[in-house]
Amino acid sequence: MTSLRHGIPALLAIAGMTACSGAPDRKPAATQTATPQPAAPASLSPAHAPAAAETTATVSGPVAETMNSGGYTYARLQTAAGDVWIAAPEFAVQKGDRLTAPLEMPMPNFHSETLKRDFPMIYFVSQVARAGESLSPPAGTASSPAAAAAQPAQVERIAPAPGGISIAEVWAKRKSLAGQQVVVRGKVVKVNRGILDRNWVHLQDGSGSAADRTNDLTVTTAADVNVGDIVTMSGILATGRDIGSGYAYDAILEKAVVK
Secondary structure, eight states, rough: EOOOOOOOOOOOOOEEEEEEESSOOOOOSSSSSOOOOOOTTTTTTTTHHHHHHHHEEEEEEEEEEEEEEEEEEEEEEEETTTEEEEEESSOOOOOTTTEEEOEEEEEEEEEEEEEEEEEEEEOOEEEEEEOOOOOOOOTOOOOOOOHTTTTOOOOOOOOOTOOOOOOOHHHHHHHHHHTSSSEEEEEEEEEEEEETEEEEEEOOOOOTTTTTTTTTTTEEESSSSOTTTTEEEEEEEEEEEETTTTEESEEEEEEEEEO
């Protein structure tokens, strides 16, 4: 399997993914005819729903077209339901290769500035599997000893930064903290770069519960961080953030900066 987890959703902490002024233009493709696309799973809510990852749909098919741009590999898969575009952190692939990917982050009417191209629908995915390989189960969904062994190790407890709070506290106090500047320190466990002109980071500090996902906080930032980094980040906490396409966040740290 080709795992491309740069380390959520879970898509993904925005200053409002649909309302951020720094986001690239996303205009409908005026000159393209949309081919049938599989619908995004209605239950998908990577921000805070343990069952979501378990029910995420997948797509499989041979690669009919591919290109690299902006650190991502774009691939058009041919399926019985029509062509489906996916994009994942850059990886090696050729036309004719058969790929399987989870339909994690649907982006309708997406305009790529680097490619100067419009996509009626494209899915940004965290991993792909080639023919004969299997996708890794999402974190927190292990149902067997073998699956559990494939899960990332629990993050050791990291003390909050001065003036900051733990990730568990962010979840517990999110309603009263909404709209306020919040400082957290944690380990980067996943990064999706350059989506809507910002990076999507998942932080964990060893607090909270993996069962209800209060151990993980999604952060959007312009800072370039890597999986394994321990960072202190400061941003505005948003709650009840619904960005459409089935993605909603009970808590998300937006426009964060590394302190």
